[in-house]
Amino acid sequence: MTTVAPPRPFPGTLRPAALGADGMVAASHPAISRAGADVLAAGGTAVDAALAMAAVAWLALPGQCGLGGDAFALVREPTGAVDAFCGSGFGPDGGTPEHYAGQTVLPRHGAGSVTVPGAVAALSALAERATRPLAELWAPAVRLARRGLPCTAKTAGDIARHAERLGADPEIAATLLRDGRAPAVGTRVAQPLLADSIARLAVDPAAFYTGDLAERAVAHLTALGAPFSGDEWAASGEVAAEPALRRRYRGRWVHQTPLPTPGWMVLDQLAACEGELGAAPLSAAEVHWLAGAARIAFADRYAHAGSDSDGWRRGGEPAAVARAKERIRAGDLPGAAGRPDGDTTSLVAVDADGRAVGLILSLAFTFGAGLSIPGTGIVLNNRLGRGAYLVPGHPNEVRPRRRPLHTLHTWLVTDDDGGLRHVGNTPGGDGQVQWNAQLLSHLLDHDADPQAAVDAPRFSVFPGSDAGDLGAAAELRCEDRLGADTLAGLAARGHDVRTVGDWGAGGSAQVVSLDVERGCLVGGSDSRQEGVALGV
Incomplete structure (x- = not known):
């Protein structure tokens, strides 16, 4: 072929x-x-x-x-x-x-x-x-x-x-x-x-x-x-x-792993980003929006989520989505967010x-x-x-027979009829939920191929919902490859921007997509680590 x-x-x-x-x-x-x-x-x-x-x-x-x-x-x-x-x-x-x-x-x-x-x-x-x-x-x-x-x-x-x-x-x-x-x-x-x-x-x-x-x-x-x-x-x-979580984004179904994983956080970020992205990939406006959605999702996680708290309502409801959009536009963002540390594959x-x-x-x-x-x-x-937390009464407080909240999750994208479009994931602690949202935006908002998506410049909000990081000052950690204009635009929007080098954000994303027009599979493996995508 x-x-x-x-x-x-x-x-x-x-x-x-x-x-x-x-x-x-x-x-x-x-x-x-x-x-x-x-x-x-x-x-x-x-x-x-x-x-x-x-x-x-x-x-x-x-x-x-x-x-x-x-x-x-x-x-x-x-x-x-x-x-x-x-x-x-x-x-x-x-x-x-x-x-x-x-x-x-x-x-x-x-x-x-x-x-x-x-x-x-x-x-x-x-x-x-x-x-x-x-x-x-x-x-x-x-x-x-x-x-x-x-x-x-x-x-x-x-x-x-x-x-x-x-x-x-x-x-x-x-x-x-x-x-x-x-x-x-x-x-x-x-x-x-x-x-x-x-x-x-x-x-x-x-x-x-x-x-x-x-x-x-x-x-x-x-x-x-x-x-x-x-x-x-x-x-x-x-x-x-067990059933996967899912929500629609850009005309596709995005599927996620359920609690105790933070898969719902990716879906909530996408809900806040629906209709707001797609004009200028990796511009200050798009990075600001994705970072704001991440901060809100992490604040919701800390306030409400535990591995056995299935009854609480997540942020994907219409009213919550509208409030999230208003907060991002106004720059009214919480300080707690993710830590892109920890080793996973x-x-x-x-x-x-x-x-x-x-x-x-x-x-x-x-x-x-x-x-x-x-x-x-x-x-x-x-x-x-x-x-696990040692916060009295918190839904993630350490207790017997309670699984602590997790950073791991993975995702799939399908059509309305269930046809496969994309499958992917990345390691990286609490960076995962942010980078996976970024990957999905690259693929669905901008039609990026998998290798371009996994190699795209990355950013992450800090500090985290990791137990040892709560309360630290808020930063936006960005790879230098985002470019001087984007970094300056983020600083002008109120972010405390910290650069981490061209490839220093972390993660090792893997994506395989179906190319419907050509009838083949297309894959990408993150250049930040030593992996490879192989077709047969």
């Missing part, structure tokens, strides 16, 4: 969009994308490909995701149905407000920062839609873990920044450090303990929540002072498909039948709690320390 690269309406795109006729994957590391492309080329589905990619991601990006973290997915079936899989676990049963009396924030690292990991439960549920068993799909990752993947610049940098903390855990140190330091780029990093764990859980995922592996995790954490009972592990092991896969998967995985902050379950190679998350 002869093709011509789609137009790129934004400056800064380093490479043309990838093209594929029968399937496509995109991820933040070449080995992850290769794993998915191999599955598609061998006749597997997008679900099969995403599951294989997830397991390789645990090896390729150990600071960003792992068996001890969380995972969320959206799946669009060939029928047009879109379902969500939400894998995040509970904090400790003994983690009552009284237990933390005298503290203002939860610890960000260590045993006290851990929630029960949800990734295995989510991927096990997703595997019910696979055409191949998990043991087959995860076998390549097991082999890679035993042999070792070459260390990339991203992983070497992650390890170097956290070497002292990682060195406190003997098994993490033995795996990731070389004489107390990060391995050189290109050094093979074998993870034999993790290989054994992946192989075992591929056969019996439930063992993570009710078997001896769960008992080992609980015993280790309680010995370090975390008030787990073990019952919260068993209660976190069941994930089922995201991936997408689409097959020839139009089945699409957006999957995002995380340990919360880089290397999570900095603890591993002894004898397993499994690094644990620090989602409780990042996501």
